[in-house]
Amino acid sequence: MIKILFVCLGNICRSPMAEYVMRDMVEKAGLSERFTIESAATSPYEVGSPIYPPARKKLSRNGIDASPHRSRQIRQEDYDNYDLIIGMDASNMRHMLRVFGGDDEGKLSLLLQHCGRSGDVADPWYTGDFDATWRDVNDGCRAILHALRTQYGW
Ligand code: 4NP
Numbered sequence: 001m002i003k004i005l006f007v008c009l010g011n012i013c014r015s016p017m018a019e020y021v022m023r024d025m026v027e028k029a030g031l032s033e034r035f036t037i038e039s040a041a042t043s044p045y046e047v048g049s050p051i052y053p054p055a056r057k058k059l060s061r062n063g064i065d066a067s068p069h070r071s072r073q074i075r076q077e078d079y080d081n082y083d084l085i086i087g088m089d090a091s092n093m094r095h096m097l098r099v100f101g102g103d104d105e106g107k108l109s110l111l112l113q114h115c116g117r118s119g120d121v122a123d124p125w126y127t128g129d130f131d132a133t134w135r136d137v138n139d140g141c142r143a144i145l146h147a148l149r150t151q152y153g154w
Pocket of ligand 1: 009
């Protein structure tokens with residue numbers, strides 16, 4: 001079982017988009033039983049909130065239902081409970097390193113690193129560009145799944 005946690009600032013736009021896109025990809029690949037996929041916020045700002053409506057709409061137009069989602073904040077014990085903890089931007093990474101007290105086991109990464117890109121997934125909360133986030137999230141998730149399938153021979 002591979003446990004993945006996607007992390008962003010509010011857990012209502014980018015990380016739930018990544019969570020539900022990754023779940024959809026894994027399901028379509030027939031690999032759901034091998035994964036636990038969740039998401040969380042670095043901030044307390046939106047704890048308990050559903051996914052932001054424009055993000056939910058972008059997903060639903062692509063056949064993905066993210067309506068069960070509720071925002072939660074990361075906790076120190078998340079470090080032990082997940083195998084891959086994937087932030088959306090450099091600020092998320094700084095915050096995670098503080099909460100987790102470092103990254104001794106090399107579990108932390110940024111989403112776009114997985115598809116060979118440096119930099120951040122732009123925050124659509126500020127940019128309003130949910131299409132760009134959709135593309136980045138899909139590129140990153142596809143690359144993660146491809147790498148895991150290669151690594152484990154699935
Ligand atoms: P997210 O976007 O980190 O992609 O979920 C944000 C959502 C809410 C806030 C900031 C970013 N906020 O300040 O409430």
